[in-house]
Amino acid sequence: MTNVLNCNLIARTGLSGREQLIALTEKHAAISKHRVFHFDFEGNCYVVKKQLMKRSKIGYSILTLITKALSIPALQGIPVPGGKLTQDIEIKRLISLSAAGVPVPKVVSVGNDYFVMSCLGHSNVEACLKNPGEKSFLVYWEQALAAILEVHRKGAYLSQAFIRNMIAEHGAVAFVDFEDDPGAVMPVHCAQARDWLLYLLSSSLRLNLSPQAQADVILSYLQQERIEVVEEVFACASKIALFRFIFRRKKPYHNRDLQSFKVFIQLMQALSSRRSTTG
Structure with missing residues (x-):
């Protein structure tokens, strides 16, 4: 949703610029059927994110049990309670990441059941890898790799480091979607290893590049x-690589998720073999 609703009418009410923005946001939030949407005001684009409905903890609990049994702590489930609790988590994370110098959205205002x-x-890394245009897909892929490394150099970590949550514009990569906080349930180095693993899981199938390359x-x-x-990434990679027996059949998989997991496991195997030969 990108159109501006009754902007001129609101502008004639004598409200300050910030008050106009809040009033316009409330109107948009009241009529929009989308949980996340954009709108323009005075030449700037804003994103409104409504609160997430409360989620069941079953999926989180199952994932946590599996990763604990396999000793892969970096991929354990992260609780996303929903409602105001999740909104508070995201706002807190955005503010702290911004203060650390990580390129994330600025929190503009907070409503009763949404924030701005x-x-x-509007162009994420996923779209850039699908349609790189004049640039090579490797340019965008490596931009994101470098951006993740820079986040970690600042002592920070992401939440859901998937390619869909990375904005690639003007030669730089920024990050969105912080509804969970991995650092609340694992050490920082595990949360940072998690960033690498989630990024590779979401990007490896998109590349016209062998897992070895x-x-x-x-x-x-x-x-x-x-x-x-690094040690945590390789420890996880060696354990994930053990699942290659699941994909022994020679027939191609038509399910996109299965395709992604197959390539990801091959990539983890390639990483593990590189580690064994380099040291």
Whole structure:
């Protein structure tokens, strides 16, 4: 939703600019059927995010049990309670990440059941990998790798580091979607390892590049990471690679999720083999 609703009418009410923005936001939030939507005001784009309905904890509990049994703590489930609690988590994370210098949306205002943030752009890394245009897909992929590394250098970590949650515009990568806080349930180095794993899971299938070639590029970035993060990534990779027996059949998989997991497991195997040969 990008149109402006009754903007001129609101502008004639004598309200200040901020008051006009809040009034306009309330009107949009009341009529929009979308939980997340954009609108323009005085030449700027804003994003409104309504509160998430409360979620069942079953999926989180199952994932946590599995990852604990397999000793893969970086991929354990992160609770997303929904409602005001989730909104408060995201607002707190956005404010703290912004203060640390991480490129994330600025919190503009907070309503009863929504909040407003600045819009960082409309083109995410997922779209850029699908249609890279004149640039190589590798440019966008490596921009995101470098951006994740920079986040970690600031002592921070992301939440859901999937390519759909990374905005790629003007030669830079920014981040959105912070409804959970991995650091609340795991050490920082595990949360940072999680960033790498989620990014690779969501991007590996999109690349016209073999898992072995991907692993070579990834290693060049991991070599710049803190040693405890690198060790956690490789520990997870070696365990995930054990699941390659699931995808033994030679027939292609038509389900997109299965395709992604197959390539991701191959990538983890390639990373593990690189580690064994390099040290």
